[in-house]
Amino acid sequence: MGEQMRRQRAGVRHRPVPAAALLAASLLLAAGPSLAGCTATGTPQPSIAAGSTAGPSGGATQASAPLETSQTSAKAPVYWLGKSRDGVYLYREFRDADGKDNPIATALRIMMSQKPLDPSYFTPWQPPKKLAASVSGRNYITVDVSADAFNTGVDEPTAQLAVQQLVYTATAAAASSGLVDAGQPISVMLLVDGRTSQLAFDRVQLGQLMQRDPSMVAPAWIIDPQEGAQVTGALKVFGRATSPDKAFAWQILHRDAQGAKSSYVSGTVTSGNQPGHVGEFTFSVNLPAGDYEIRILPSDDASPAASATTSAWDSKGFTVTG
Template sequence: MSALSPAPPGRRSVPADASRRQRRTSDRLRVLDRCAILGLAVSLALGGCTNNDSAEQDATMPASTTSSSSALVTAAPLETATSSQTLPVYWLGRSNDDVFLYREFFPAKSTDDPMVAALRTMMSTKPRDPDYFSLWNTPSRLGASISAKNVITVDVSADAFAQKVDAGIAQRSVAQLVYTATAAAAMAGLVDPSSSIQVSVLVDGHTGYDAFGHVPLDKPMTRDASLVAPVWIISPSQGARYKTLPLKVEGQGISPTGTLAWELAKSSNGKADEPYLNGTVAIPEGANELGTFSFSLIPPPGSYELSVFIDDPASPGTRIGVDTKLVQVAEQNIE
């Protein structure tokens, strides 16, 4: 005779069913955990690929560099001396199938030498305009001086050149340094603008370093005018918000016809939508001469993308050297 009375048939299956349900639940959770881990790994891999793709794109020249905008600029005048505490900083930017130099202004926040402050900003911060970029790294050491013969000497540590870039981007990055140093010196009134200004770059106190593995720094350099953007919008700056109109547009450009085209398009989510206004503006210096341009607009409140470009005379409708800025107009208090 059994020591325990048999359980009623109806209750006997309860613990067994509960045990099976618990095992099935555990199995499903393990499957879900594996899926979640796999999904996270895929997500991280894709995210890494996206970031790497962006970095690789900046580090290399476009596959084709036969843009009609190439080498339009043959002379790049120095910035003029100013009493305002601003730092001129040059960046790289893609336009059509080439990479050019563009300039932004930053407030001077330190008592550093203006050249050192501008170069440190160039190497350590990001441009305001997301269309611009830089491949310099923050240096552990940076200094600059000017001789009586208008020669600027920049001494920078080798860690500033840590990025891997191709020869074209290396050339433009070195030109970026030359333009930033000379612009800062000129705006601070530290050089004689009537004489040629050269820039000598030392790396850890020595000459002859191969910048980014491509550009030998073995002799003083001057501004390479062919690398200046054929069109760039100086004002408004990227993301500017206007509460008072008109919206004043100023910039620098060159054109085979002596005129530039512009367009103001409505913008949503940071992308251009339908065009709202368009027109042309003359460059007072005339055809094939780098000069300044300006015009004013009175659009209704809203978000806009402003574009200024060369309308290719050889191919009507083709935009060359396009520069864009996103702006917001808050209200129409017209002065």
């Protein structure tokens, strides 16, 4: 990863921890991983993302640090690290959840213990022996994880991204389950075996309250379809970008029986600027039955001749069944 990437990932943004916050965190952890009032609200909408929260400096826009809205307890929002055209960013998937644990711990355990659906995504975390999560009344999320969750073989930019992966996943799970006030900034305290001021991945200093860093989320990603989706009827593509009024190219590749890809149809789309939908984009395409890949690229890659090797912001493989 180049020097420009290292500067871009130059650190997780922190704020000093109020003494009262640390006391609240310790009391919450002493109570164990259960969450009072831990219920999901709203109708099942596992593919819709909207809303916002202030970034670490309080100046982030809706699109740059989107906060999930109420979803369903059957789906857990999980962020992964993903390789894109110019580096590594955070991407999100919705995953099935069994509902036996609290929503935050469930999403984090998936993040640390399972593989992403998209083969271009990955996680540097390892399955932990212990994991607990709690929420205080002031939008403070406290996560306590055992030291075995950390892969100490990662470099510093990856470690910085991984800590933000946890922050994004924890805040997403809390917001989508209605456990926090989505109109206020949400902070995360990460403890290691109940202790503050530890080093995550032997590289990132913990002990401060953390919020979402908008520079670490992907410039654009596809929400629907998810990787491996089975589509009936018209393909409805839904995604989001970190900037409003941003033009992107899209391309659909057809995969033949031998796995070879060829450009089938392409076009452009512009991210939205309406309140509550800042950065979102959507379009529909009628496709015959078959295997395909949808790709989101910079606007200057809109040519139908763009090859399957052209580097994309995000891509998803799917099948049209009829």
